[in-house]
Amino acid sequence: MRVAGICGVLDLEDGHLRQTHRSIGPRRKIDRVGEPSEGVKIICEGWAACVVHLPDGRRQILSFLIPGDLVSTTTLFRARQHFDVQSLTNVRYCVYSRPELLQEILEKPPVFERVLKLGVAEKNRADDAIVSLGRRSASARIAQLVIAMFERLTARGLALEQSFEFPLRQQQIADAMGLTTVHVSRVISAFRKERLIDIVERRLHIVDLKELRRVAGERSSLRGART
Amino acid sequence: MRVAGICGVLDLEDGHLRQTHRSIGPRRKIDRVGEPSEGVKIICEGWAACVVHLPDGRRQILSFLIPGDLVSTTTLFRARQHFDVQSLTNVRYCVYSRPELLQEILEKPPVFERVLKLGVAEKNRADDAIVSLGRRSASARIAQLVIAMFERLTARGLALEQSFEFPLRQQQIADAMGLTTVHVSRVISAFRKERLIDIVERRLHIVDLKELRRVAGERSSLRGART
């Protein structure tokens, strides 16, 4: 049965691919490190994150997932994941059977292309993260994050004007940006004071997009194909 | 005409796929930012790197490429690359026509699987980099780099005992690890003094692998499918 909307990104034809839909609360594991994902998943609603746990208890968030995102292209291949995927909010996602989807991919070039595109987008985001973590200051990284989420959410029609749902805790921002919560708090306070952004009730408002871009480092690179 | 060896990673059948081979010197661009790659390339000999240039002149190296590596899975898709690919040493690589390779992929599941696997390996390496840059100290990152290169080169039969060709300049290590040359020099000096590694004439010897792993952080995560 075809479910309308963003879940259908992979089901380009007449929607005959079998999908299972699931809903879960926040802080739940969608996929677990060391286990192969039992299917290929698309986030339909809510935010999730790919998380690596270090032996000393610290964490690194590899990426945030929002509606329309494929939960790691690597799940197309039946391999152990090296990270957990966990929900940050209430999440609804759908699961495709791996073999069925693979067959669909091989039979239908547009589906193949679509999946390839999602994979490219995912890799581009990882590359963005590497550049941010490797060469940008804390403020630049956080400004980048805000802008990146704004653009991704806008592309999916999930931003109004310059504001959008922003359920991230500062701890999660810290884990994604390679910082401490304390420092994230300081940077966000500074952004508020400088009237760059404002966060009220888990909703982020971009007050001065131009200046925010400047702070983010306004680099020309990494502006390639996104989804 | 089939060329033996590592170039053939994608050409699993009887080697009828057309390949063009090219040789270039060090510090040459194999692919250029903003331009779609004109084909799908495999490194046959030498080292290369994917490099992002920031507007202020600083650089971030996204990954190092060694023989057997695909030059970015994203080149399967005709999109603008957001980074340069450049040779670090003399490099020989081969180029497949994108349409021909795509057709081969769609027709031959083993080839499809092979390409998928290379893509997964690439993504895993990017994720490794994110964790290193986000959560590890300078020494841990450099130790990781040495171990990772050792393992990758070993998998391709390019390491003897615990030593291998290591053509990287400290500047390049710095650009990959998000550090300055000055600091890379200090860390490597310390490693030498502690008899962890030694670098002589662009060849790296791992003196104390166990201790090197300890320094690298000996984490259990991120030990997934590599190629």
Next chain:
DNA sequence: CGGAAACTTGATCGAATTCAAATAAGGTGG
């Protein structure tokens, strides 16, 4: 209402950067 997360704020510390020079290693034309 009460307890636990989440967020702030201040003081101090430290890893890595920056600035500055000196030394070593390569590569080139004569």
Next chain:
DNA sequence: CCACCTTATTTGAATTCGATCAAGTTTCCG
């Protein structure tokens, strides 16, 4: 083969960005 020039590497001193330590305060839920 050597003098010369450029690119790498090393080392030291001073600085800084973000971490760590330590309380508070606020917000969120059950």
